[in-house]
Amino acid sequence: MTFKILVVDDEKNIRMGLGKSLELEGYEVYLAENGNEAMKEMLKTSIDLVVTDLRMPGMSGEELLKKISNAYPTVPVIILTGHGTVETAVDAMRNGAFDFLTKPVNLDRLGLLVKRALSTRKLVAEHQALQKEVERLEKKKKQSMIGRSGALNRVLGLVDQVAQTKVSVLITGESGVGKEVVADAIHNASNRKDQPFIKVHCAALTESLLESELFGHEKGAFTGASTQRKGRFELADGGTIFLDEIGEINPSVQIKILRVLQEKTFERVGGEKSITVDTRIIAATNRDLMAEVEKGNFREDLYYRLNVVNINVPPLRERKDDIPLLASSFLNQFSEENEKPIEGIDPKASSLLYNYSWPGNIRELRNCMESAVVLSKKPIIGPDDLPPAVRSSEEEGVIRIELGSTMAEAEKQIIRQTLKGVNNNKSRAAEILGIGRKTLHRKIHDYGLEEEFLTRG
Numbered sequence: 001m002t003f004k005i006l007v008v009d010d011e012k013n014i015r016m017g018l019g020k021s022l023e024l025e026g027y028e029v030y031l032a033e034n035g036n037e038a039m040k041e042m043l044k045t046s047i048d049l050v051v052t053d054l055r056m057p058g059m060s061g062e063e064l065l066k067k068i069s070n071a072y073p074t075v076p077v078i079i080l081t082g083h084g085t086v087e088t089a090v091d092a093m094r095n096g097a098f099d100f101l102t103k104p105v106n107l108d109r110l111g112l113l114v115k116r117a118l119s120t121r122k123l124v125a126e127h128q129a130l131q132k133e134v135e136r137l138e139k140k141k142k143q144s145m146i147g148r149s150g151a152l153n154r155v156l157g158l159v160d161q162v163a164q165t166k167v168s169v170l171i172t173g174e175s176g177v178g179k180e181v182v183a184d185a186i187h188n189a190s191n192r193k194d195q196p197f198i199k200v201h202c203a204a205l206t207e208s209l210l211e212s213e214l215f216g217h218e219k220g221a222f223t224g225a226s227t228q229r230k231g232r233f234e235l236a237d238g239g240t241i242f243l244d245e246i247g248e249i250n251p252s253v254q255i256k257i258l259r260v261l262q263e264k265t266f267e268r269v270g271g272e273k274s275i276t277v278d279t280r281i282i283a284a285t286n287r288d289l290m291a292e293v294e295k296g297n298f299r300e301d302l303y304y305r306l307n308v309v310n311i312n313v314p315p316l317r318e319r320k321d322d323i324p325l326l327a328s329s330f331l332n333q334f335s336e337e338n339e340k341p342i343e344g345i346d347p348k349a350s351s352l353l354y355n356y357s358w359p360g361n362i363r364e365l366r367n368c369m370e371s372a373v374v375l376s377k378k379p380i381i382g383p384d385d386l387p388p389a390v391r392s393s394e395e396e397g398v399i400r401i402e403l404g405s406t407m408a409e410a411e412k413q414i415i416r417q418t419l420k421g422v423n424n425n426k427s428r429a430a431e432i433l434g435i436g437r438k439t440l441h442r443k444i445h446d447y448g449l450e451e452e453f454l455t456r457g
């Protein structure tokens with residue numbers, strides 16, 4: 001596909017000169033001598049990028065920039081400015097210009113900027129494609145688990161495998177990774193899906209309350225027990241019980257749960273009659289339960305009974321491929337909820353989201369997107385709409401490599417960031433990295449970086 005570039009300048013020689021040079025680089029060039037003509041051309045042709053002079057009679061370059069970034073927020077605009085007007089250029093950057101060049105225009109530099117801006121535009125287009133995919137996924141199944149990483153697919157595979165069985169499942173993973181979502185998914189994919197799904201937040205209840213919550217109580221079992229009450233295990237009969245934060249329960253309740261697992265029976269608090277239930281147990285914890293067993297805080301026999309199948313949900317930083325999809329999905333959700341049309345996330349913000357380590361995992365990403373939607377003043381989320389922690393995830397001149405990365409991932413990041421840092425100058429990058437150009441080209445190929453760093457130059 002040939003990119004279409006619109007060059008706007010009131011001076012004919014400059015307009016033609018820039019046009020020629022861009023044509024020689026293989027772009028399809030359109031010319032306009034003022035802002036009005038430029039806007040007409042934008043309507044007629046699906047322009048991919050605009051290069052415009054700042055000072056023009058009639059509509060100024062600034063006004064044109066504003067019009068374009070409102071009407072076509074994904075089209076990058078490169079500003080040309082005479083000497084001494086760098087300040088205006090900086091203002092223009094603030095108003096959304098992709099970059100600026102001072103006149104007389106250095107054609108090599110223009111070529112580079114155009115290339116960079118267009119690869120950025122490709123990212124935005126990719127994002128829009130992602131959003132379509134998200135919409136499709138969301139339509140397919142409301143409340144489905146969003147993601148496409150290998151790690152998430154493994155989780156989904158396990159969910160499928162265990163759903164139809166009655167085995168106990170222990171879901172582990174850091175806070176906010178989606179353990180509860182996995183529990184929902186198991187129940188919903190099981191043949192118990194039309195039966196009750198009862199959740200118990202074990203950490204929120206005191207020892208005696210938890211016991212009567214789980215197993216119920218007879219009338220007069222303790223002060224205040226004025227009527228008989230069924231417990232959650234009974235309520236979940238035929239269905240599934242989800243014991244969230246199982247690591248927090250104390251030994252006396254542990255032993256009772258063990259008995260339910262082994263014999264499927266229990267007594268209500270203050271009662272003698274044994275009650276038998278057919279309840280499927282799913283438990284979750286963000287603790288290292290084995291370590292708690294070793295410390296003597298958690299019964300080993302219960303641990304093994306609960307942990308017939310373990311589903312570990314990896315932290316978001318270990319499945320970064322899910323970030324763009326999740327971010328788009330939350331964006332759609334909150335944009336709808338707040339009745340605020342947001343079209344997407346600009347490339348800089350996308351890259352910040354991607355590079356951040358998300359200690360609070362998906363919950364943190366969700367909150368971040370919610371506040372971004374609420375705070376954003378533009379239809380596209382930019383870096384300024386993100387919380388400070390996320391914003392500082394990409395420091396100038398620093399290459400970040402997440403703990404837990406493989407050598408190959410680390411190498412890919414180093415090559416990627418170095419190429420970015422030297423504007424895709426391959427010889428310079430090879431020199432910095434201390435490898436030969438051929439090796440660099442091979443690695444660019446191996447790591448699938450060609451798209452990002454078009455192989456000329």
Ligand SMILES: Nc1ncnc2c1ncn2[C@@H]1O[C@H](COP(=O)(O)OP(=O)(O)OP(=O)(O)O)[C@@H](O)[C@H]1O
Pocket residue numbers: 144145146147173174175176177178179180181182285286362363366
């Ligand atoms: N794959 C996913 N797709 C879409 N939303 C998700 C996904 N995973 C998690 N979420 C959302 O992220 C938030 C946190 O998920 P959840 O409550 O299941 O985490 P958790 O692991 O149980 O956390 P905690 O240990 O703090 O209880 C929820 O709002 C949930 O809807």
Ligand SMILES: [Mg+2]
Pocket residue numbers: 179180244
């Ligand atoms: Mg939870």
